[in-house]
Amino acid sequence: MKTTHIFLAAICLAAVAEAQAANPVSVHAVLDPPQIALGEESRLKLVINAPSDAENICVPRVQGLELTYIGAGRSSRMSIVNGVTSSESSFTHSYSVTALQTGEFTIPMFIVRVDGKLYQSDPMTLRVLSSSAQAAAPLLSSVPSATAPAKVDSRLAFVQLIIPKEKLYVGEKTLIQVKAYFLAGQRATYAPPSVDTDAFAVSDFNEQPSKTQETVQGSSYTVLTWNSALTAIKAGRYPVDVKLNCVVLLNRRRSGLLDDSNSLFFNDPFFHRPSLLSSFFSNVEQRELQLTSQQQWVEAAPLPEVGKPAQFSGAVGHFQIQTSARPTQVNLGDPVTLKIIVQGKGNFDRVTTVDAISSEGWKTYPPRAKFSPTDAVGYEGSKVLEQVFAPQKADLKTLPQIQLTYFDPETGRYETISASPIPISVTMASGVQPLPEATASSIAPSSPPSSVAPPQPEEPSSLKQTPPKEESRVVDFAPNKINLGRLEPTLKPIAWNNWFLAVQGGLLLALVVLSLAAGRQQGRANDPDHVRLSTANKNIKTQLELMAQAKDRNDAVAFFAAARRALQERLGEKWKMEPTVITIADVNERMETHHPTNAIFAMADSVVYAGKAGSDVSLEGWEDTVLKELKRLENES
Amino acid sequence: MKTHGMIMGIVVGSALGFAQTWAADLSGKTADLPKRPTANLSGRAATPSPELVRASKTFERGNQAFGESRYKDAIQSYKAILKEDGVFAHVLFNLANAQYRDGQIGEAILNLERARVLRPRDPDIVANLSVIRKAASLFPPKNEPWFKAASFLSWNEWAWLACGALGMVCFFTLLRVMQPSWSFAFFNFILILVWLSALASMAGLWTTRHRAVVTAKEATTRISPFETAAAAFPVQEGEVVTAQAVHENYILVSNRLGKIAWLPREQAEIIISSPSQTQ
Numbered sequence: 001m002k003t004t005h006i007f008l009a010a011i012c013l014a015a016v017a018e019a020q021a022a023n024p025v026s027v028h029a030v031l032d033p034p035q036i037a038l039g040e041e042s043r044l045k046l047v048i049n050a051p052s053d054a055e056n057i058c059v060p061r062v063q064g065l066e067l068t069y070i071g072a073g074r075s076s077r078m079s080i081v082n083g084v085t086s087s088e089s090s091f092t093h094s095y096s097v098t099a100l101q102t103g104e105f106t107i108p109m110f111i112v113r114v115d116g117k118l119y120q121s122d123p124m125t126l127r128v129l130s131s132s133a134q135a136a137a138p139l140l141s142s143v144p145s146a147t148a149p150a151k152v153d154s155r156l157a158f159v160q161l162i163i164p165k166e167k168l169y170v171g172e173k174t175l176i177q178v179k180a181y182f183l184a185g186q187r188a189t190y191a192p193p194s195v196d197t198d199a200f201a202v203s204d205f206n207e208q209p210s211k212t213q214e215t216v217q218g219s220s221y222t223v224l225t226w227n228s229a230l231t232a233i234k235a236g237r238y239p240v241d242v243k244l245n246c247v248v249l250l251n252r253r254r255s256g257l258l259d260d261s262n263s264l265f266f267n268d269p270f271f272h273r274p275s276l277l278s279s280f281f282s283n284v285e286q287r288e289l290q291l292t293s294q295q296q297w298v299e300a301a302p303l304p305e306v307g308k309p310a311q312f313s314g315a316v317g318h319f320q321i322q323t324s325a326r327p328t329q330v331n332l333g334d335p336v337t338l339k340i341i342v343q344g345k346g347n348f349d350r351v352t353t354v355d356a357i358s359s360e361g362w363k364t365y366p367p368r369a370k371f372s373p374t375d376a377v378g379y380e381g382s383k384v385l386e387q388v389f390a391p392q393k394a395d396l397k398t399l400p401q402i403q404l405t406y407f408d409p410e411t412g413r414y415e416t417i418s419a420s421p422i423p424i425s426v427t428m429a430s431g432v433q434p435l436p437e438a439t440a441s442s443i444a445p446s447s448p449p450s451s452v453a454p455p456q457p458e459e460p461s462s463l464k465q466t467p468p469k470e471e472s473r474v475v476d477f478a479p480n481k482i483n484l485g486r487l488e489p490t491l492k493p494i495a496w497n498n499w500f501l502a503v504q505g506g507l508l509l510a511l512v513v514l515s516l517a518a519g520r521q522q523g524r525a526n527d528p529d530h531v532r533l534s535t536a537n538k539n540i541k542t543q544l545e546l547m548a549q550a551k552d553r554n555d556a557v558a559f560f561a562a563a564r565r566a567l568q569e570r571l572g573e574k575w576k577m578e579p580t581v582i583t584i585a586d587v588n589e590r591m592e593t594h595h596p597t598n599a600i601f602a603m604a605d606s607v608v609y610a611g612k613a614g615s616d617v618s619l620e621g622w623e624d625t626v627l628k629e630l631k632r633l634e635n636e637s
Numbered sequence: 638m639k640t641h642g643m644i645m646g647i648v649v650g651s652a653l654g655f656a657q658t659w660a661a662d663l664s665g666k667t668a669d670l671p672k673r674p675t676a677n678l679s680g681r682a683a684t685p686s687p688e689l690v691r692a693s694k695t696f697e698r699g700n701q702a703f704g705e706s707r708y709k710d711a712i713q714s715y716k717a718i719l720k721e722d723g724v725f726a727h728v729l730f731n732l733a734n735a736q737y738r739d740g741q742i743g744e745a746i747l748n749l750e751r752a753r754v755l756r757p758r759d760p761d762i763v764a765n766l767s768v769i770r771k772a773a774s775l776f777p778p779k780n781e782p783w784f785k786a787a788s789f790l791s792w793n794e795w796a797w798l799a800c801g802a803l804g805m806v807c808f809f810t811l812l813r814v815m816q817p818s819w820s821f822a823f824f825n826f827i828l829i830l831v832w833l834s835a836l837a838s839m840a841g842l843w844t845t846r847h848r849a850v851v852t853a854k855e856a857t858t859r860i861s862p863f864e865t866a867a868a869a870f871p872v873q874e875g876e877v878v879t880a881q882a883v884h885e886n887y888i889l890v891s892n893r894l895g896k897i898a899w900l901p902r903e904q905a906e907i908i909i910s911s912p913s914q915t916q
Binding site: 482 | 700751754764765772774791797800811813842846873
């Protein structure tokens with residue numbers, strides 16, 4: 001049985017080999033479709049009928065065409081007819097063909113090496129027509145005439161730049177719109193668009209785009225719309241276009257986009273680059289696109305020199321102003337805050353200040369501005385400027401009248417608008433003398449409110465210059481110091497010096513050492529042996545002093561009483577007993593009979609209790625004996 | 638016990654002396670060294686140094702110029718004192734007043750802030766700072782509540798208080814070593830608390846050491862430390878910012894709202910730096 005199987009297998013293998021030998025290698029190329037519009041894509045399939053794939057493929061180059069490799073596939077077929085086995089294998093290599101110009105192109109033959117032999121395909125012809133304008137016609141009708149959609153034939157994705165005005169003045173700001181179209185059903189990631197121009201300033205595309213759905217030429221698109229503003233910064237006629245980098249994930253199975261080569265065309269160098277993702281997942285392809293809109297020419301006209309007011313600060317647009325002041329009743333020198341609200345459309349960044357028509361008698365301070373846009377790009381809104389004025393004269397009736405000069409691009413003229421003067425009442429504070437007219441005018445350009453009192457150097461230095469209560473309350477500005485005060489070596493705090501840190505560290509270290517010493521002292525104070533020893537030493541010292549005094553008086557009784565007490569203190573410390581209860585009996589019991597201590601105790605008892613004559617005793621000798629015995633007992637362990 | 642009482646007397650006496658100096662600062666009645674020579678330990682009148690005499694004369698000249706509305710001359714005199722003789726809070730104060738009158742808002746606020754570093758409780762300095770800021774529509778720097786407590790004393794006062802408190806603790810501990818029966822636990826506890834408070838206050842003040850005042854009339858912050866970089870947020874003359882880094886001629890500053898940008902060095906001055914170098 002086994003032998004029969006081996007025999008049949010050998011027959012089949014021989015038949016396959018015979019069939020392969022019978023099937024010659026052939027190579028042919030198919031272009032589908034053979035006719036496309038400019039901007040569209042045709043698919044070229046190179047089919048190699050051979051048992052093994054090509055070792056090398058020489059792709060021809062055609063001026064005006066771009067051939068981009070997409071991928072390869074393999075198919076094989078085996079058939080047995082009347083016992084005759086035949087096998088066919090074919091390898092298909094796909095290329096995307098895009099045209100850079102219209103015309104009729106001949107794609108030369110492909111040369112293929114298979115099993116070491118060279119084969120070639122037949123040449124093909126591709127016709128490229130300029131039908132994009134017609135294809136884009138429905139889309140063009142949906143946008144302003146000034147904005148032509150760029151590459152509308154890029155059906156997968158394309159981008160439009162919409163500029164409502166073809167002519168701007170330098171400094172004029174206008175709203176623009178960028179619309180990115182992505183074929184519905186595809187997923188895409190994108191970076192904010194960028195406008196490539198050095199003649200215009202474009203606001204950032206930081207905000208999230210709005211998302212809508214639109215139908216273009218029968219295809220549904222997801223449209224992302226960014227709003228921004230374009231400001232002309234130099235005169236002349238310049239092109240403007242917008243670029244958008246994005247990555248589109250194509251689902252082949254669902255959309256069939258890759259199979260339908262007529263419906264796709266991407267005029268982009270990155271478009272058909274095979275991605276890693278598509279290598280691993282055959283049904284998903286990731287495509288990086290750089291979409292570029294069609295260039296638009298915008299003319300920036302210079303602002304007219306004729307009729308330009310001297311106070312013109314560059315504001316271009318259309319504005320209105322409103323003013324209010326607080327407080328409107330002030331004392332001389334007190335600040336008044338004038339609130340100026342500038343509303344309208346235009347380049348608010350150039351509305352930095354307003355001009356006072358006449359500020360004579362007023363000290364003015366630079367305004368403080370805050371802009372609150374009502375749109376996302378700062379084209380429209382209101383700017384609030386708060387400017388402080390301080391009256392220098394008491395006869396002022398109104399605040400300085402405010403005016404704003406701007407260029408209106410609609411009328412092409414410079415406009416100056418002014419707010420109505422605000423009435424104000426300036427009163428003289430009690431205790432404050434009005435400044436002479438000449439003084440006020442001379443210091444007006446640079447002086448602060450006149451409330452700063454001058455120094456009084458003639459005042460005795462012992463008294464601090466203190467303004468009167470009333471004036472101090474009204475003016476609220478402290479006068480000069482009249483004495484020099486304390487000298488500081490430097491403004492730098494001493495704590496910033498290294499020596500300060502060293503002092504702190506040294507003190508901390510000393511504290512640690514002292515704390516340890518204090519703890520040790522405390523421990524010794526709580527030790528009963530140490531307390532007994534220190535008490536004994538102290539008492540012995542006292543008794544020795546008494547002993548010496550008794551010797552000088554030749555008082556044997558007092559001498560021996562002190563000597564015995566000194567020995568009792570030492571023995572009490574040694575034997576841990578109360579010293580006063582130690583008698584000669586205790587000494588005899590604990591020490592040798594002929595010990596000097598015994599003799600001293602015996603002698604002391606004789607002299608003190610038995611009345612032995614002191615004159616017979618040499619106190620000098622006994623003192624030495626006592627001292628030696630005390631020393632010996634102290635050193636005794 | 639007698640010794641114990643004597644020590645307590647020394648401590649209480651020192652505390653009263655400190656309080657007296659403090660009260661003098663509060664009222665502003667500091668000794669006028671050039672005009673009222675004080676007595677030294679030997680009982681003889683101390684002669685003021687030639688530098689102080691010169692500073693006093695220059696100060697009087699500055700005050701006279703101020704009184705005659707010659708503010709630039711006054712500014713010059715005050716700056717000469719700071720440059721040649723040392724730092725005086727009163728000179729900084731008068732200099733700020735003169736600069737304010739001369740329209741130098743930023744410089745005026747800078748010097749008042751410097752004067753406040755030395756005399757944080759001087760009501761004149763605080764009042765004038767407030768008035769100038771109000772007139773110039775400037776917000777005061779954003780301070781935490783603890784900072785107000787820390788600013789009650791100056792840097793140097795906190796430093797001396799820390800040294801004194803720790804020194805007293807050491808002294809009491811030494812006494813305890815010498816006489817274990819004496820107890821200073823309560824005093825030491827209080828002194829340690831004082832010492833820790835001083836350290837904490839100095840740590841709080843340390844966080845404000847990089848504060849600077851915008852002195853340029855038209856200061857421009859940029860997003861990068863280059864002249865060609867785009868402008869960032871606006872800063873006003875006299876505004877207090879915090880310097881965070883330095884790159885060549887630019888300092889990275891943050892304003893009270895926390896916004897960060899680069900500012901040319903010459904457009905702002907660090908508050909705690911030597912005035913003699915910056916004037």
